[in-house]
Amino acid sequence: MKSDIEIARAAVKRPIQEIGKKLGISPEDLVPYGHDKAKISADFIARIAGRKDGKLILVTAINPTPAGEGKTTTTVGLVDGLNRIGKNAAVCIREASLGPCFGIKGGAAGGGYAQVVPMEDMNLHFTGDFHAITSAHNLLAAMIDNHIYWGNALGIDTRRVTWRRVMDMNDRALRQVVSSLGGVANGFPRESGFDITVASEVMAILCLASDLNDLERRLGEIVVGYRRDRSAVRARDLKADGAMAVLLKDALQPNLVQTLENNPAFVHGGPFANIAHGCNSVMATRTALKLADYVVTEAGFGADLGAEKFFDIKCRKAGLKPAAAVIVATIRALKMNGGVARDDLGQENIAAVKAGCVNLGRHVENVRSFGVPVIVAINHFHSDTQAEIDAVKAYVDELGEEAVLCRHWAEGSAGIEELSHKVAALADEGKARFAPLYPDEMPLVEKIETVVKRIYRGAGISADTSVRAQLRQWEEEGYGHLPVCMAKTQYSFSADPALLGAPVDHVVPVREVRLSAGAGFVVAICGDIMTMPGLPRTPAAEHIFLNEDGMIEGLS
Structure with missing residues (x-):
């Protein structure tokens, strides 16, 4: 074969x-x-x-x-x-x-x-779609840091900037980074990190948008961070949504x-x-x-x-x-x-x-x-x-x-x-009677628990008080109607990749939650799942090359 x-x-x-x-x-x-x-x-x-x-x-x-x-x-x-x-x-x-x-x-x-x-x-x-998504995402990141550098008129709390950078490659070294080192000319140092492009909210927005106008509207809704009074700062506040839409037009x-x-x-x-x-x-x-x-x-x-x-x-x-x-x-x-x-x-x-x-x-x-x-x-x-x-x-x-x-x-x-x-x-036959798992009006934490109990057959979730408080805050801000997007290992119904078969009564730890206001969902990050993967001990890249005829070998 x-x-x-x-x-x-x-x-x-x-x-x-x-x-x-x-x-x-x-x-x-x-x-x-x-x-x-x-x-x-x-x-x-x-x-x-x-x-x-x-x-x-x-x-x-x-x-x-x-x-x-x-x-x-x-x-x-x-x-x-x-x-x-x-x-x-x-x-x-x-x-x-x-x-x-x-x-x-x-x-x-x-x-x-x-x-x-x-x-x-x-x-x-x-x-070139993924390159456009990466560029649009990172343009927003650059405009956040640039805004802070030139006086921070929006009053962004540099401790509460939630927008990370992305690249379309597995690179564990970039999961947590400190940016803007090197002196005053480079801005204000802060801790941040990279996700892989496929985890970007811009990717989700492009995949859920109905047309170009909807795309630009959703881009504007992206929450990039918070002020000291905990009010949200959005991409449209930075006037970034238009340029991002231009990059994503094609x-x-x-x-x-x-x-x-x-x-x-x-x-x-x-x-x-x-x-x-x-x-x-x-x-x-x-x-x-x-x-x-x-x-x-x-x-x-x-x-x-x-x-x-x-x-x-x-x-x-x-x-x-x-x-x-x-x-x-x-x-x-x-x-x-x-x-x-x-x-x-x-x-x-x-x-x-x-x-x-x-x-x-x-x-x-x-x-x-x-x-x-x-x-x-x-x-x-x-x-x-x-x-x-x-x-x-x-x-x-x-x-x-x-x-x-x-x-x-x-x-x-x-x-x-x-x-x-x-x-x-x-x-x-037309026998489908499709209905989602939970109603829009269900509280966010109950939506997460519903997925865990009805799809994963778990006993429930474990989550810090801060996670639950964050979900309640988003509900108060008008995001309670959003569906939840579970970030979890793909290998098991549980959060433990080694637990195969059909486990029951396990507890799914919700480590962190992220608001994707533009995409229109709340991400629940469970267990040890990473939004920036790492390469394996022997990456496939070691076996991908151009042969003597200039053709690619090793892709699968």
């Missing part, structure tokens, strides 16, 4: 204008970035706003493990499969962050014969590329799901829904993070109503949840599969609790045995749902036809 990058390099791509034509987009409504990618113009998006929406299908997964689950691969494969059986379908996924590309997770284009291309471009600089337009089988792919935005809200942009999803009968999208990591935030933040804020959900699992990952070491995953172990299925079962129950019909996709690995596959199918059958074996990684759309037929039928 060829590597992902070899498969992508051998792809027979069609000119991006042909991909646009499949969706009824004329060449003049595309802004080409070379021959194989383009942005969709804002004018075109505005013209189609009155069209009827297609059906929205979410692909989510069990908790990720080193064994692999293949959520993006299944998302891409399902769209190819739907088109193979005669449906008009498009995929909406997130852009890749350079941090995990050069770290440990890899890219975000799918894998095997279910990929989005151009893979190298998408996993690296793509159309980045707001969705990107159009294609799958290996030349089907339309919208790739736009990229907040992480463990530290942000984990969904591609509202602009891309809404545009795709106006142009395709079926739109398949994904939410980051497992359903406890990505799907919950997709439902409680993105769908709530954008008025989206998903028609069906697919939960991806692999036999290997289920065995890891059942206690099998990574080196032993190639050996048949039906007992471990059955033990690990509790993780899958928890996710099925959770997604159903939002009123969305569910089907399970078993992403096939060559080491899977029929007895193990049958054990998963039997378990899911007992839950009252169906599990379908998928071979799209090795076979492309031909390997996912059965799931495609069943997903289309499930969406067409």
Whole structure:
């Protein structure tokens, strides 16, 4: 089997204008970035706003493990499969962050014969959206320090500046820094730090904005810090919102590329799901829904993070109503949840599969609790045995749902036809009765506890008095209606990444809370989760290079 990058390099791509034509987009409504990618113009998006929406299908997964689950691969494969059986379908996924590309997770284009291309471009600089987000974020940071330097007319308390800087790279050395050292000419020293770009509120705003006016309004609402009387200072107070919107004007337009089988792919935005809200942009999803009968999208990591935030933040804020959900699992990952070491995953172990299925079962129950019909996709690995596959199918059958074996990684759309037929039928039945987990009017701390108790099955939260007081203060300031965005390890339902399976009655420690007033949610940072990741002992960057022909090797 060829590597992902070899498969992508051998792809027979069609000119991006042909991909646009499949969706009824004329060449003049595309802004080409070379021959194989383009942005969709804002004018075109505005013209189609009155069209009827297609059906929205979410692909989510069990908790990720080193064994692999293949959520993006299944998302891409399902769209190819739907088109193979005669449906008009498009995929909406997130852009890749350079941090995990050069770290440990890899890219975000799918894998095997279910990929989005151009893979190298998408996993690296793509159309420059992340650079624009980084620049807009750091422009605001620079204007804060500059304002303080030139007299601080707004009376910003330098001890209470909450706006950090960002970069799109894993770098633990930048988590906590002291800035403005070196004398009077460099400003007033203060402690701050860096987050990764995908955790930036600017990223969240771009992904939740409905148009350019909404983008600028949200940017202006960003709270950057507080005065000594604890009143908030916003980006618009610094007159930064206009310039930030200028930097993001082109980045707001969705990107159009294609799958290996030349089907339309919208790739736009990229907040992480463990530290942000984990969904591609509202602009891309809404545009795709106006142009395709079926739109398949994904939410980051497992359903406890990505799907919950997709439902409680993105769908709530954008008025989206998903028609069906697919939960991806692999036999290997289920065995890891059942206690099998990574080196032993190639050996048949039906007992471990059955033990690990509790993780899958928890996710099925959770997604159903939002009123969305569910089907399970078993992403096939060559080491899977029929007895193990049958054990998963039997378990899911007992839950009252169906599990379908998928071979799209090795076979492309031909390997996912059965799931495609069943997903289309499930969406067409119209049985979805979507509703978010909690009402807007619920107090913030109760929203956090609701997610912990109903999604994580925890006993509750632990939080310092200062955290609870901060939440109450935000409620008094008019932010109590906002949803919560849980920043938590992706590897477990608990805050302990080593606690696999389906733990119950654990306590989730809420270490810190952050207000994202422009994005429209409150972030609860739980346990040891970091908003600036570090590189692993052996980063992927060590194995990425240009070969003798000038081609990139090592990307995955």
